[in-house]
Amino acid sequence: MRFEVNIDYPPERMALSRKRMEAWNRFRYEDRVPVNYCLVARYFVPLFGLRYIDFFKDAETQYYWQLQFAKYRIENIPEDFCTGAVLVVLLLRDNRYAPASIVLLVGGIIIMAVRGQLAQTSGISLSLPPLTMVDPREIWPVLKDAGLAQIPLTATNAVIATSALIVEYWPTRRVTNRQLAVNMGVMNVVLPFFGGMPLCHGAGGLAGQYYFGARTGGTSIIEGTIEIALGILLAGSIASIFAAFPLAIVGAMMLLVGVEMVKFVRDLQFDRHLIPVAATLAGSLLANMSVGFAVGIAVHYLLLGKEHRRADTQR
Numbered sequence: 001m002r003f004e005v006n007i008d009y010p011p012e013r014m015a016l017s018r019k020r021m022e023a024w025n026r027f028r029y030e031d032r033v034p035v036n037y038c039l040v041a042r043y044f045v046p047l048f049g050l051r052y053i054d055f056f057k058d059a060e061t062q063y064y065w066q067l068q069f070a071k072y073r074i075e076n077i078p079e080d081f082c083t084g085a086v087l088v089v090l091l092l093r094d095n096r097y098a099p100a101s102i103v104l105l106v107g108g109i110i111i112m113a114v115r116g117q118l119a120q121t122s123g124i125s126l127s128l129p130p131l132t133m134v135d136p137r138e139i140w141p142v143l144k145d146a147g148l149a150q151i152p153l154t155a156t157n158a159v160i161a162t163s164a165l166i167v168e169y170w171p172t173r174r175v176t177n178r179q180l181a182v183n184m185g186v187m188n189v190v191l192p193f194f195g196g197m198p199l200c201h202g203a204g205g206l207a208g209q210y211y212f213g214a215r216t217g218g219t220s221i222i223e224g225t226i227e228i229a230l231g232i233l234l235a236g237s238i239a240s241i242f243a244a245f246p247l248a249i250v251g252a253m254m255l256l257v258g259v260e261m262v263k264f265v266r267d268l269q270f271d272r273h274l275i276p277v278a279a280t281l282a283g284s285l286l287a288n289m290s291v292g293f294a295v296g297i298a299v300h301y302l303l304l305g306k307e308h309r310r311a312d313t314q315r
């Protein structure tokens with residue numbers, strides 16, 4: 001079968017995109033960083049009102065829709081609008097009456113409404129989570145394939161880094177590593193019986209909430225209430241709503257939260273403490289996060305043991 005697709009993409013934009021990618025490979029930028037290109041079915045199927053069973057009907061049908069996804073992706077790459085979202089955050093970040101996060105959220109919903117994407121949702125309907133039993137035979141395969149690999153990331157980002165960030169933001173309100181670990185453990189033991197996914201804390205999420213104005217526990221209560229309401233009332237369409245939400249707004253918010261996280265590098269001492277950091281980074285880039293974690297821990301304790309032996313010799 002012959003497939004044809006007409007993509008509205010001017011040669012000038014194509015040339016500029018090529019320059020951005022070439023500059024990116026040299027760790028530079030042309031006029032802005034390039035937007036990564038990808039095709040993920042779960043992002044595009046809701047936009048086209050498809051069912052997964054129709055998308056995977058046969059190879060030709062799947063290839064046809066992949067081309068349509070490609071056409072949509074190329075013609076709708078978020079460019080200048082991302083800059084607008086960044087400006088909204090910078091201008092309204094400290095505004096108590098029009099917080100940047102709320103303005104961008106409402107703006108994203110308005111954009112979806114104008115595009116007609118909200119009309120594709122199934123509407124509000126009450127849906128309570130069913131009681132789900134766990135099959136003991138699935139515990140070890142899932143733990144082997146996903147759980148064990150997640151331990152280093154959870155231990156570092158969701159426990160150690162989060163605890164350290166809490167101290168940085170609220171020096172008099174310390175939350176220990178043990179408290180965070182126990183909290184996540186209880187949460188993930190209970191949630192599977194209600195069909196829940198594994199959840200954890202995270203330094204990135206905490207930094208994002210703080211950056212956009214969260215200062216008290218009331219923020220978590222408000223956020224939790226909204227998420228519970230979304231899950232109960234919009235369970236049938238929440239995935240398509242998230243998929244249709246403008247990625248430029250999400251990207252702008254993630255960019256500025258990343259800047260918030262990077263500023264803590266200034267506290268890093270350029271001495272022997274930099275060696276485990278470099279070892280962890282190298283292991284993670286060359287292999288994976290688990291290897292980087294193990295290498296960083298090993299290097300740290302090797303250096304620590306060397307310092308102790310030196311101290312014993314000097315005595």
